[in-house]
Amino acid sequence: QVQLVESGGGLVQAGGSLRLSCAASGLTFSRYTMGWFRQAPGKEREFVAAILWSSFRAEYADFVKGRFTISRDNAKNTVYLQMDSLKPEDAAVYYCAAVWTGATTRVAERYDYWGQGTQVTVSS
Secondary structure (H helix, E strand, O other): OOEEEEEOOEEEEOOOOEEEEEEEEOOOHHHOEEEEEEEOOOOOOEEEEEEOOOOOOEEEOHHHOOOEEEEEEOOOOEEEEEEOOOOHHHOEEEEEEEEOOOOOOOOHHHOOEEOOOEEEEEEO
């Protein structure tokens, strides 16, 4: 049974930082592209970042470029999202997801597995 468990969310002031983690089990983690998505109340789920199984390639949404960094540790079956310079509009539930593919993808429907999400709140 595949499980993706996010952690690291919380309340932070604007300009602050958070580091999200997503621990995976039940799959050969090192063969999966991993992605982060987010969903704010009343809005659709949107792509944030993705990283190839080898870490050779990472892809970011324009609104997080230069502020967020995705990384992974295949030995720990964990993917991370370092979020710096947070803005109130970054507040959302953040989800990690896994897809068996040789490329990064922004398309949520292509992802095979999803976590339950972790809440990020940014105060102004």
